[in-house]
Amino acid sequence: MGGVLGLIQIDQSTVAIKETFGKFDAILQPGCHCLPWCLGQQIAGYLSLRVQQLDVRCETKTKDNVFVNVVASVQYRALADKASDAFYRLSNTREQIQSYVFDVIRASVPKMNLDDVFEQKNEIARAVEDELEKAMSAYGYEIVQTLIVDIEPDEHVKRAMNEINAGMITTMLEIAKWHGREGLAARMRLAATEKAEAEKILQIKRAEGEAESKYLAGVGIARQRQAIVDGLRDSVLAFSENVPGTxxxxxxxxxxxxxxxxxxxxxxxxxxxxxxxxxxxxxxxxxxxxxxxxxxxxxxxx
Structure with a gap:
């Protein structure tokens, strides 16, 4: 009956795009509306005003030649007063946002070393958000927030970072040399240096402990011998006094x-x-x- 009478219902946080004979006519807000189809009026489509989220995984290379996967989470929504632009001007909103995220990340990350990427992920997120805000506002979308939720280095680099506190340094250096990964080789050299410093400290402390132990043992032996001499002297004196003629x-x-x-x-x-x-x-x-x-x-x- 509603279809015959031209009655439609629009849900909350949603707007409808009204056309008359194929031309944009109005934006219909949530509620009940009458569209006499005999007058050429129809609904071209619906547009959600809720905040949506798009996770973008982008692979790029850092300044020290380490490949990383950067995962950016973009939260966006369509603006009610620009619903016509959001509906008509973009055919695929998610792909458009993804392209801008790729462009900004691949322009920012190659200027940083791997450690700087972890430390400055908020700056990367802010750069992505600023670029998206400028681009998507013209299409009727608002960028609510952009987050860098994950930075995942190449598997070989992750293993090298873990090996800083382990002992498989030589094998990983060979892997780095074989694959020609300068970033991995640099991290393995750092791991080897830190391990050598730790062993040096342990050897010094062990030598100091042995020297102190030997010194205390010598002091103990000297005191033991002194006590024996003192005991013999007291025994001789006491016996000589109590037994005349000895x-x-x-x-x-x-x-x-x-x-x-x-x-x-x-x-x-x-x-x-x-x-x-x-x-x-x-x-x-x-x-x-x-x-x-x-x-x-x-x-x-x-």
Whole structure:
């Protein structure tokens, strides 16, 4: 019945393009309208006023010869007061926007190194938005916002960037040389330099640690020997005072004999001890005592 009477309904956020005998007549707003078809009036088409989004993937090359895929997200909408331009002047809006995005990205990115592309993606998005705004406003479209949502380098370059903290440097350098990718080779040289610096620091710290450990071990041995000497001296003095008629030499010989037998006992009691060949007998103990005394006398003379 509506078709017979020429009644049409236009939904919210949509406008209709009215023609009379094939010529643009008016823009119909949302609501109910009467179009007597017998008078040559008809709807040429509908135009959405909602914000639409177009994701554009553009492959280009940076200044340091690294190929990247830049993904730009363009949000746009048709203007109600310029609906006729938006409907009639462009046959394919999305392809037109995509062409402008390609043009701006391929003019901007080749002037930057790969690191700068990541750091200045907002400037790239602003350049795309400004260019689109100037171009699309003449066709009845408004560019709401433009975002650079992804920057994806070549797979070899991504692997090289990850290898900065890994160890497969030589293999990746060969790949870079084989494919002639200057950007990849530069990143691998940087990775090798950083790895060498890290190994250098580790070696220096390891050497410093070993030196400190040896120094502390030497201090500990010196203190241990000093404690033994002090203990022997106190024992000799105490024994000489409590047992009249004994000399320091007698006390020292007795101490050495005691330590000698304690050592033999420890060696015999250990199940994992190696074979030890030492002179055995009272004469051997006397020789050991003489050697110790001679060593102490020589140390005092020095």
């Amino acid at each position: 000399s320091s030499k007698d006390v020292m010989d007795m101490v050495l004999v005691t330590q000698y037998f304690d050592t033999m006992k420890d060696i015999g009691a250990s199940s994992k001890s190696s074979a030890v060949f030492i002179p055995h007998g009272p004469g051997a103990v006397k020789d050991i005592a003489s050697q110790i005394r001679d060593g102490q006398l020589q140390g005092r003379m020095v």
